[in-house]
Amino acid sequence: MAASGRTAPTPIMEPNPLDPSPDNIADIFELIEKHRLLEVVARNQETPRSALLEQLQHRQNLVELRKRLRTRHPADIAHLLELLPVADRLVVWRELPVPLAAQSLVQVSDGIRAALVSDTPRAALVDMLRELDADDLRYLSPWVPSDVIDAVVASLEATDRKWVEDEEGNRADTVGRLMTRELVSVKDGNTVAECLLTLRQCASLPEHLDRIFVVDARNVLVGAIELGPLVIAAPEEAVSSVMQRHPRAFVPSDDAHDVAQAFERYDLLSAPVVDERGKLIGRVTADVVVDFIRASADQDVLALAGLRKAENLFGPVLDSARNRWPWLAVNLATAFVASRVIGAFEAEIEQLVALAALMPIVASIGGNTGNQTVALVIRGLALDQLRAGNRWHLLRKELTVSLLNGALWGAVVGLFATLVYHSAALGAVMSGAVFMNLVVAACVGVLVPLGLHALDRDPAQGASVILTFATDSMGFFLFLALASAFLM
Amino acid sequence: MAASGRTAPTPIMEPNPLDPSPDNIADIFELIEKHRLLEVVARNQETPRSALLEQLQHRQNLVELRKRLRTRHPADIAHLLELLPVADRLVVWRELPVPLAAQSLVQVSDGIRAALVSDTPRAALVDMLRELDADDLRYLSPWVPSDVIDAVVASLEATDRKWVEDEEGNRADTVGRLMTRELVSVKDGNTVAECLLTLRQCASLPEHLDRIFVVDARNVLVGAIELGPLVIAAPEEAVSSVMQRHPRAFVPSDDAHDVAQAFERYDLLSAPVVDERGKLIGRVTADVVVDFIRASADQDVLALAGLRKAENLFGPVLDSARNRWPWLAVNLATAFVASRVIGAFEAEIEQLVALAALMPIVASIGGNTGNQTVALVIRGLALDQLRAGNRWHLLRKELTVSLLNGALWGAVVGLFATLVYHSAALGAVMSGAVFMNLVVAACVGVLVPLGLHALDRDPAQGASVILTFATDSMGFFLFLALASAFLM
Numbered sequence: 001m002a003a004s005g006r007t008a009p010t011p012i013m014e015p016n017p018l019d020p021s022p023d024n025i026a027d028i029f030e031l032i033e034k035h036r037l038l039e040v041v042a043r044n045q046e047t048p049r050s051a052l053l054e055q056l057q058h059r060q061n062l063v064e065l066r067k068r069l070r071t072r073h074p075a076d077i078a079h080l081l082e083l084l085p086v087a088d089r090l091v092v093w094r095e096l097p098v099p100l101a102a103q104s105l106v107q108v109s110d111g112i113r114a115a116l117v118s119d120t121p122r123a124a125l126v127d128m129l130r131e132l133d134a135d136d137l138r139y140l141s142p143w144v145p146s147d148v149i150d151a152v153v154a155s156l157e158a159t160d161r162k163w164v165e166d167e168e169g170n171r172a173d174t175v176g177r178l179m180t181r182e183l184v185s186v187k188d189g190n191t192v193a194e195c196l197l198t199l200r201q202c203a204s205l206p207e208h209l210d211r212i213f214v215v216d217a218r219n220v221l222v223g224a225i226e227l228g229p230l231v232i233a234a235p236e237e238a239v240s241s242v243m244q245r246h247p248r249a250f251v252p253s254d255d256a257h258d259v260a261q262a263f264e265r266y267d268l269l270s271a272p273v274v275d276e277r278g279k280l281i282g283r284v285t286a287d288v289v290v291d292f293i294r295a296s297a298d299q300d301v302l303a304l305a306g307l308r309k310a311e312n313l314f315g316p317v318l319d320s321a322r323n324r325w326p327w328l329a330v331n332l333a334t335a336f337v338a339s340r341v342i343g344a345f346e347a348e349i350e351q352l353v354a355l356a357a358l359m360p361i362v363a364s365i366g367g368n369t370g371n372q373t374v375a376l377v378i379r380g381l382a383l384d385q386l387r388a389g390n391r392w393h394l395l396r397k398e399l400t401v402s403l404l405n406g407a408l409w410g411a412v413v414g415l416f417a418t419l420v421y422h423s424a425a426l427g428a429v430m431s432g433a434v435f436m437n438l439v440v441a442a443c444v445g446v447l448v449p450l451g452l453h454a455l456d457r458d459p460a461q462g463a464s465v466i467l468t469f470a471t472d473s474m475g476f477f478l479f480l481a482l483a484s485a486f487l488m
Numbered sequence: 489m490a491a492s493g494r495t496a497p498t499p500i501m502e503p504n505p506l507d508p509s510p511d512n513i514a515d516i517f518e519l520i521e522k523h524r525l526l527e528v529v530a531r532n533q534e535t536p537r538s539a540l541l542e543q544l545q546h547r548q549n550l551v552e553l554r555k556r557l558r559t560r561h562p563a564d565i566a567h568l569l570e571l572l573p574v575a576d577r578l579v580v581w582r583e584l585p586v587p588l589a590a591q592s593l594v595q596v597s598d599g600i601r602a603a604l605v606s607d608t609p610r611a612a613l614v615d616m617l618r619e620l621d622a623d624d625l626r627y628l629s630p631w632v633p634s635d636v637i638d639a640v641v642a643s644l645e646a647t648d649r650k651w652v653e654d655e656e657g658n659r660a661d662t663v664g665r666l667m668t669r670e671l672v673s674v675k676d677g678n679t680v681a682e683c684l685l686t687l688r689q690c691a692s693l694p695e696h697l698d699r700i701f702v703v704d705a706r707n708v709l710v711g712a713i714e715l716g717p718l719v720i721a722a723p724e725e726a727v728s729s730v731m732q733r734h735p736r737a738f739v740p741s742d743d744a745h746d747v748a749q750a751f752e753r754y755d756l757l758s759a760p761v762v763d764e765r766g767k768l769i770g771r772v773t774a775d776v777v778v779d780f781i782r783a784s785a786d787q788d789v790l791a792l793a794g795l796r797k798a799e800n801l802f803g804p805v806l807d808s809a810r811n812r813w814p815w816l817a818v819n820l821a822t823a824f825v826a827s828r829v830i831g832a833f834e835a836e837i838e839q840l841v842a843l844a845a846l847m848p849i850v851a852s853i854g855g856n857t858g859n860q861t862v863a864l865v866i867r868g869l870a871l872d873q874l875r876a877g878n879r880w881h882l883l884r885k886e887l888t889v890s891l892l893n894g895a896l897w898g899a900v901v902g903l904f905a906t907l908v909y910h911s912a913a914l915g916a917v918m919s920g921a922v923f924m925n926l927v928v929a930a931c932v933g934v935l936v937p938l939g940l941h942a943l944d945r946d947p948a949q950g951a952s953v954i955l956t957f958a959t960d961s962m963g964f965f966l967f968l969a970l971a972s973a974f975l976m
Contacts, residue, residue, distance in 0.1 A: 029877055075753040083873040085881045200720045208757055209716040210698045227715035228697040232688045264782055265563040267775035269696055269757055286774040287755035293778065294752055297785030298867050304789065305863035306856060313868045314881055317888045324860050328853070328897060335852040336904060342845040349844050356837050356844035357830040360960065363848070364823040365816070368794060372812050375793035379786050380801050385571040389517055393573045393802055400805045409816060416824060465856070472848065
């Protein structure tokens with residue numbers, strides 16, 4: 001029976017249509033390229049005879065595409081949908097068999113999902129969603145028009161319907177959004193043999209089952225046991241004597257970031273979810289947590305750059321442009337203010353035009369060091385390393401670093417100005433301005449993310465724009481004011 | 489036997505010394521604060537009598553600290569070590585029992601680990617490392633002086649010694665660094681009952697065992713089966729008929745990022761590792777992948793800000809200052825160049841000093857939009873969404889967005905300049921410069937991360953500094969050159 005494994009020298013290299021290899025969508029990619037080309041050719045066709053030929057080829061190409069798509073993992077289809085431009089994406093989307101389309105819709109990233117839902121006719125969407133279980137439906141529900149969800153859940157059992165429609169328990173970034181109800185639990189009076197029997201009697205085992213939970217007569221969670229230790233325990237032993245007592249449990253309203261941190265810190269593969277009375281209602285598995293951690297990290301990178309949300313790389317231009325407006329507007333407003341700071345010193349600049357050439361250096365080095373501090377503080381907050389007790393230490397340390405760097409790089413900049421403009425006085429003013437602006441950058445770099453965090457905002461969102469505002473305005477002001485005092 | 493669970497109304501709320509709750513280090517934190525205070529008091533003590541009293545209190549405090557530390561999870565100790573300033577960290581480090589110190593050293597972040605190793609006497613370090621298994625020793629080996637490792641591995645068996653000393657297989661960011669040798673494998677001729685027997689005969693089960701692997705007579709991997717399905721399969725069935733064939737396997741030299749992506753995409757809890765001939769040699773588990781994903785994401789945030797490596801938030805000032813120098817130096821060099829661009833137009837600025845006040849706006853808005861593009865491209869690369877086939881689409885889209893935003897925000901900026909300086913010509917020059925600089929920002933924002941990636945560099949490292957150089961210099965140049973052409 002295991003012959004296939006034995007005869008092949010390197011079985012993992014065997015072509016396997018369901019093998020989730022990172023590159024098994026390259027062939028599909030090619031077919032779509034060809035499809036696009038054929039469409040362009042078809043559009044420019046003049047003689048009917050060659051048009052017929054083209055059509056034939058076109059159809060063959062689509063048949064081949066459909067055949068290949070059918071054998072792929074939904075995660076690969078989702079990935080493919082993400083990296084195709086809009087028109088090509090819709091070609092693939094239309095050729096997918098309904099169950100595969102439904103699974104891919106669950107896997108695809110938020111931006112693309114919204115686009116696909118709005119591009120799918122209502123009836124087709126209902127058919128698609130009927131393929132999914134209650135967990136997946138619940139997950140998709142925020143993206144799907146409520147009348148579609150209503151039509152789909154009408155055929156579900158009452159408990160499933162309630163689960164899908166539970167808006168309160170399905171809020172973004174909560175445990176309720178990450179959890180599944182699929183689990184196996186046993187009573188604390190059971191023996192190990194009875195637990196194994198319970199497992200065998202499951203109609204279908206939940207995916208990613210690394211451990212089962214132990215509850216008391218009122219369904220209150222009292223312990224957990226991994227499948228490995230369960231299998232090797234003596235069959236007549238009581239499960240309560242081999243289980244781990246009081247595993248770390250979460251409630252649906254808990255912050256998803258806390259769960260991610262617990263998984264990261266305590267190396268969990270799954271965690272139980274209980275209600276306020278401690279009754280077992282579900283679990284969170286590591287695969288969902290991996291997706292969440294990845295998505296939050298991406299969010300930080302985007303938020304730091306002043307983007308409101310993850311943008312669909314190949315989505316509509318207007319959506320993309322709009323996504324960038326809010327922080328662009330803030331940036332522009334702050335740039336106007338910085339410009340007015342310079343405007344206040346126009347007399348000095350007219351007198352010594354070198355000031356105009358040198359002032360951006362002061363602003364730039366301040367912005368750069370300040371952003372380094374911002375990144376460190378944001379990371380510290382994400383890792384929960386900054387508490388009331390040690391924030392003062394951080395500020396003191398960043399200030400010391402800025403004094404050191406300010407003295408060093410201030411001297412370098414001053415030397416440059418002295419050499420280029422043959423004026424030691426101008427060099428000294430430059431040095432002083434850089435030194436002071438680095439101190440400003442350190443303070444603002446620490447305080448802005450901490451302040452945003454204290455206000456319950458994402459500390460990354462906009463921190464960089466606010467920081468640059470401070471280092472630009474103060475950089476210009478410090479340099480021009482010092483020049484006005486000592487050089488005029 | 490299960491009485492404890494039944495009598496407690498909400499067992500998960502019970503105080504549990506080993507409960508890994510995020511806040512169970514708050515009390516320790518307080519004790520250390522007190523310790524620090526007592527030390528200050530002791531130093532300023534004058535009368536011998538009160539000094540004695542203080543000493544007593546001081547010693548009591550340390551005893552209490554030691555008692556509390558002993559009961560905590562190594563991950564919590566590691567977290568505590570990360571958020572303490574250097575002096576306090578060493579107090580905790582010295583009070584830890586040797587086995588707990590050893591486990592914490594494995595868990596702690598890289599920067600702190602290096603500091604702790606250099607602060608620990610050689611003999612104490614050897615004692616500590618003797619507490620660890622070969623996997624942990626291998627993981628720590630890059631941070632520990634080689635003579636210490638030699639002293640510790642001398643007492644190991646030959647295969648363990650080879651495993652720990654395997655520098656080639658233990659390179660950073662490879663599967664070899666993430667893998668463990670601990671696994672359970674069965675022969676493909678076995679029945680399900682024989683597999684369960686193999687499990688029961690293990691001296692100790694590996695941690696995080698979600699599935700076992702099936703190999704042929706030559707130890708070549710042919711399949712895998714999760715423990716759940718194994719338990720519910722009929723005992724007399726052949727394992728080869730219930731196993732999953734050809735699971736996705738990795739070799740030790742594979743890039744760790746590829747593994748992370750596979751775990752994320754295909755929802756894995758573990759993956760087999762094989763050698764070049766397909767022979768099973770180890771596995772990677774989801775908990776290690778979670779740590780890797782988190783660390784890489786942090787790395788991106790820091791690299792974008794121009795920091796070479798993760799910095800110890802409370803580490804020595806000189807180390808921190810140095811960590812910021814390389815990109816600071818690059819930033820300074822590019823700022824000098826931008827300054828010379830302005831210097832070339834000093835005659836024009838002398839003639840119309842408003843140019844000096846307005847030019848930073850052009851540079852600033854270019855930098856802001858360019859950084860938004862950089863963040864999107866870096867994220868697209870991290871998610872493997874950018875391939876040869878669609879990069880052209882991306883550039884075209886970003887250009888279209890920049891044309892749209894350039895027209896819109898260029899008009900806003902032009903209006904501002906017209907109103908403030910009562911000159912429509914100046915406003916028109918401003919608009920034109922902003923429009924063109926946004927196009928520059930879009931091109932550079934797409935091409936720089938793609939270029940760094942093509943050169944096999946981290947696309948985040950320095951992308952922002954290079955981008956700002958382009959948008960600053962070109963912003964100044966475009967604005968001043970247009971002004972020189974149309975306003976003079």
